[in-house]
Amino acid sequence: MHEARTYKVQLGIASTRLKSAGIDRPGREARHLMQHVCAFSAADLINRESDLMPKAETEAFFDLVERRSLGEPYEYLTGEAWFYGLRLSCSPATLIPRPDSEVAVDEALARLPLGRLSKIADLGTGTGCLLIALLKHEPRLTGVGIDLSAAAIEVAQQNVDAHGLSERAEMRAIGWRDWDGWGETDLIISNPPYIRSDVIETLDDSVRAYEPHTALDGGISGLDAYREIIALAATGMKPGAWIVFEIGFDQGAEVRSLLESAGFSSISVACDTGQRDRVVSA
Numbered sequence: 001m002h003e004a005r006t007y008k009v010q011l012g013i014a015s016t017r018l019k020s021a022g023i024d025r026p027g028r029e030a031r032h033l034m035q036h037v038c039a040f041s042a043a044d045l046i047n048r049e050s051d052l053m054p055k056a057e058t059e060a061f062f063d064l065v066e067r068r069s070l071g072e073p074y075e076y077l078t079g080e081a082w083f084y085g086l087r088l089s090c091s092p093a094t095l096i097p098r099p100d101s102e103v104a105v106d107e108a109l110a111r112l113p114l115g116r117l118s119k120i121a122d123l124g125t126g127t128g129c130l131l132i133a134l135l136k137h138e139p140r141l142t143g144v145g146i147d148l149s150a151a152a153i154e155v156a157q158q159n160v161d162a163h164g165l166s167e168r169a170e171m172r173a174i175g176w177r178d179w180d181g182w183g184e185t186d187l188i189i190s191n192p193p194y195i196r197s198d199v200i201e202t203l204d205d206s207v208r209a210y211e212p213h214t215a216l217d218g219g220i221s222g223l224d225a226y227r228e229i230i231a232l233a234a235t236g237m238k239p240g241a242w243i244v245f246e247i248g249f250d251q252g253a254e255v256r257s258l259l260e261s262a263g264f265s266s267i268s269v270a271c272d273t274g275q276r277d278r279v280v281s282a
């Protein structure tokens with residue numbers, strides 16, 4: 001139970017709590033969580049700071065502050081994340097879109113023939129972030145996002161609707177082994193699970209304890225998903241179609257060689273902002 005205090009005072013208490021929990025920017029996160037709970041703009045918060053914060057809002061706010069202090073990712077608390085300049089819903093059924101994955105969008109855009117109607121498929125779409133960013137950027141693209149998780153597809157569909165893409169994007173709860181669209185696709189994009197199973201337990205708590213392991217675990221070698229997708233693509237894709245994979249920083253050489261062995265050409269590896277290998281295109 002929290003005492004009745006002004007917004008400003010509650011904000012101070014919350015910042016102190018977040019700071020003591022080791023959160024990087026406690027003041028900023030406290031403000032954003034308060035705005036989220038109260039549906040306030042930044043200006044509303046400034047104008048109302050000396051008003052008393054109502055009880056129900058106070059309880060809801062400190063509930064989020066406490067969960068955040070215990071390590072729950074900020075994006076799951078608010079249910080939203082930003083990717084490629086777009087606001088997207090996310091949930092614990094999806095990975096949180098990461099800035100590094102924007103490189104995959106750039107690499108795909110660089111390979112799509114300009115002005116042509118092209119069809120994209122996003123395998124393991126999660127929030128739908130890769131497909132949605134591509135379609136928002138290039139009005140002549142259409143696409144399908146598939147994911148084994150029906151709960152993830154629900155989130156992806158919300159995002160498709162929110163961005164006015166329901167005419168151009170289809171979201172399907174299906175695995176890539178059961179999907180039959182290979183032959184009509186001009187570009188496959190995928191951020192599949194690629195963490196080695198034995199590394200999962202060593203991931204940062206905020207990832208390991210909260211994000212869906214099915215979206216992270218790439219098997220003993222970390223390469224299971226690439227092997228499967230490449231085998232299916234090699235027999236099913238139309239000639240000249242592209243494949244763009246997000247990869248782990250140390251997987252560039254291995255994924256390149258999987259693609260080479262399957263007969264792919266024009267293989268290149270692109271780096272993220274930290275200059276680590278992040279995307280392979282072929």
Ligand code: GLN
Pocket residue numbers: 098191192193194195207215216217
């Ligand atoms: N980039 C994610 C991480 O480092 C992993 C994403 C994935 O396996 N596709 O947590």
